[in-house]
Amino acid sequence: MDTKRMSAPASLWLMSVVCFVLSQSRSTCPENQVLHSNGRCCQYVRCHPQHYVRICNTEGGVDVCVPCGPNAYLDDPTDSYFAFDCLEKNCGEDTVPIDSPATEFDGSACFKRCRCNPAKNYCGTDPCRCRYTLCSQGETLLQNCTCVRLQPPYQ
Numbered sequence: 497m498d499t500k501r502m503s504a505p506a507s508l509w510l511m512s513v514v515c516f517v518l519s520q521s522r523s524t525c526p527e528n529q530v531l532h533s534n535g536r537c538c539q540y541v542r543c544h545p546q547h548y549v550r551i552c553n554t555e556g557g558v559d560v561c562v563p564c565g566p567n568a569y570l571d572d573p574t575d576s577y578f579a580f581d582c583l584e585k586n587c588g589e590d591t592v593p594i595d596s597p598a599t600e601f602d603g604s605a606c607f608k609r610c611r612c613n614p615a616k617n618y619c620g621t622d623p624c625r626c627r628y629t630l631c632s633q634g635e636t637l638l639q640n641c642t643c644v645r646l647q648p649p650y651q
């Protein structure tokens with residue numbers, strides 16, 4: 497008798513059973529819908545950068561692209577299969593959120609998407625090293641830490 501010739505068909509049979517089970521568990525959503533980790537099927541969507549995927553809240557509903565808030569960003573496109581969250585800008589008290597990394601304006605700055613806030617008397621181009629600067633009365637603090645006297649009428 498030949499045991500080798502017996503075991504090959506047996507393992508093939510087992511493999512096809514495993515594949516059948518896997519394909520059954522993966523195709524529980526109708527076409528063009530995505531199975532999310534909460535077990536819900538939603539209609540596929542693809543989002544531009546600076547948007548996240550809001551997962552549908554009813555079975556078979558539509559996933560929606562929602563813009564990141566002013567304090568968050570997401571540079572990569574995302575979709576229903578890879579639904580990444582927006583990242584927090586985490587700007588300090590002396591800074592305000594901006595769209596680009598501070599390194600775009602100052603190569604030696606830290607990589608935050610924040611800028612020093614002259615409206616709160618903080619200036620400079622590195623959001624991790626803002627300088628507290630008070631101007632004389634009637635003067636306005638600029639980003640580069642110079643004080644200028646604005647001509648009336650203001651703005």
Ligand SMILES: *[C@@H]1O[C@H](CO)[C@@H](O)[C@H](O)[C@H]1NC(C)=O
Nearest residue numbers: 637638639640641642643644
């Ligand atoms: C600061 O910025 C203002 C306006 O952009 C500019 O006119 C001035 O020359 C700058 N000063 C310095 C020291 O860079």
